[in-house]
Amino acid sequence: MPAKIQYRDQIFDVRSGMTVRAALQKLEISPESVLATRKSELITDDEILQDDDHVRLIPVISGGQR
Amino acid sequence: MKCRKCGRKAVINMRQHKLALCAQDFLTWFVKQTERTIHRDALFEQGSNVLVAVSGGKDSLALWHVLQQLGYPCNGLYIGLGIDDGSAYSDRSRACAQQFADQHGMNLKVVDVAASHGATIPEAAQVTRRGAGKPCSVCGLTRRYLMNRAALEGGYDVLVTGHNLDDEAATLMGNTMNWLVGYLESQAPLLPEKPGFVRKAKPFHRFYERETAAYALLRGIDYIQEECPYSADAKSIYYKKVLNQIETDRPGAKQAFYLSFLQARDQIQFTGSGERGPLPDARCSTCGQPTRGGRQCAFCSTWQNVRARNKPLEPGR
Numbered sequence A: 001m002p003a004k005i006q007y008r009d010q011i012f013d014v015r016s017g018m019t020v021r022a023a024l025q026k027l028e029i030s031p032e033s034v035l036a037t038r039k040s041e042l043i044t045d046d047e048i049l050q051d052d053d054h055v056r057l058i059p060v061i062s063g064g065q066r
Numbered sequence B: 001m002k003c004r005k006c007g008r009k010a011v012i013n014m015r016q017h018k019l020a021l022c023a024q025d026f027l028t029w030f031v032k033q034t035e036r037t038i039h040r041d042a043l044f045e046q047g048s049n050v051l052v053a054v055s056g057g058k059d060s061l062a063l064w065h066v067l068q069q070l071g072y073p074c075n076g077l078y079i080g081l082g083i084d085d086g087s088a089y090s091d092r093s094r095a096c097a098q099q100f101a102d103q104h105g106m107n108l109k110v111v112d113v114a115a116s117h118g119a120t121i122p123e124a125a126q127v128t129r130r131g132a133g134k135p136c137s138v139c140g141l142t143r144r145y146l147m148n149r150a151a152l153e154g155g156y157d158v159l160v161t162g163h164n165l166d167d168e169a170a171t172l173m174g175n176t177m178n179w180l181v182g183y184l185e186s187q188a189p190l191l192p193e194k195p196g197f198v199r200k201a202k203p204f205h206r207f208y209e210r211e212t213a214a215y216a217l218l219r220g221i222d223y224i225q226e227e228c229p230y231s232a233d234a235k236s237i238y239y240k241k242v243l244n245q246i247e248t249d250r251p252g253a254k255q256a257f258y259l260s261f262l263q264a265r266d267q268i269q270f271t272g273s274g275e276r277g278p279l280p281d282a283r284c285s286t287c288g289q290p291t292r293g294g295r296q297c298a299f300c301s302t303w304q305n306v307r308a309r310n311k312p313l314e315p316g317r
């Protein structure tokens, strides 16, 4: 059972057993540009993905001026 | 990964500080760091009357929240830009700002550009030289002017914005890639007050964008996550991505790029062409704001132009 990583409206299947950070790098998503959450809880990117995990990434980069 | 303070499970790891913290300790740290920045950079004094420029995004709402925690009397200011093409961006960002204000018993002042000046930002951009379909220039000019005026009229000591380190580093990269000396001169976390201009400060300028987002998230602040539809090809986003690539390989590089600029700028002799330069003694013939060159300030001449050109158009065109 792969773990799932959701980023904006895309969902990627990734192998369980690797860290969130490794998965992000594989997906070419900068770990600096997102926060990872699981069950709405913030997690650090050294967490190891378990089977059936669903990790939702929250983009943190905003553009323009504020 | 464990929280450095209490040993419980960490929720965020800040590589540039070699600091991992749990939710509770992160929230405490974040508020304390803001206070430290306010003092260290002499942004404003305890008891200052603060006006927070609120966009409905994570940074400005987090800033408003933190300043309230720190006990500063602060009101929010929202500028309604009328950016509503399909996504209702302005309406929704305003709703986030208003909801936050209501939930926290805070006071939000709303200035609607179309109601007070006769055209939305996209409409204004259509009819001015500054715009040509890309409204960011008119938008920036208008927001800066209206925020300054609201702060002066409201008798505030300081106007604060939610700019974070990523914003500042991206701006810095843009300014150095093109060696925009005037902009480099005026890029600072603090612009002191001068006649016609309120003091402006950026209390979050030392935080990474991830940190302000984490604060908003952990506090359960409901902010607008979508971007203004016109920001899609903004250079700032491109520069942020590049900086984050560097940061991933070299933790702390983004912070060093920006903070060492702040140190270096004190050693650089600027000629005073930027916003920090001497005040022009001419005044705008319409609003009285000190201005360089022509008879009207850029805001008044732009909007006079907009109203003149906008008239013959049918509403809703």
Ligand code: SF4
Residues within 6 Å of the ligand: A063, A064, A065, A066, B083, B121, B135, B136, B137, B139, B140, B228, B229, B230, B231, B234
């Ligand atoms: S991206 Fe949107 S909000 Fe930002 S300056 Fe441009 S028009 Fe204004």
Ligand SMILES: [Zn+2]
Residues within 6 Å of the ligand: B003, B004, B005, B006, B007, B008, B021, B022, B023, B024, B025
């Ligand atoms: Zn802790």
Ligand SMILES: [Zn+2]
Residues within 6 Å of the ligand: B284, B285, B286, B287, B288, B289, B296, B297, B298, B299, B300, B301
């Ligand atoms: Zn004027």
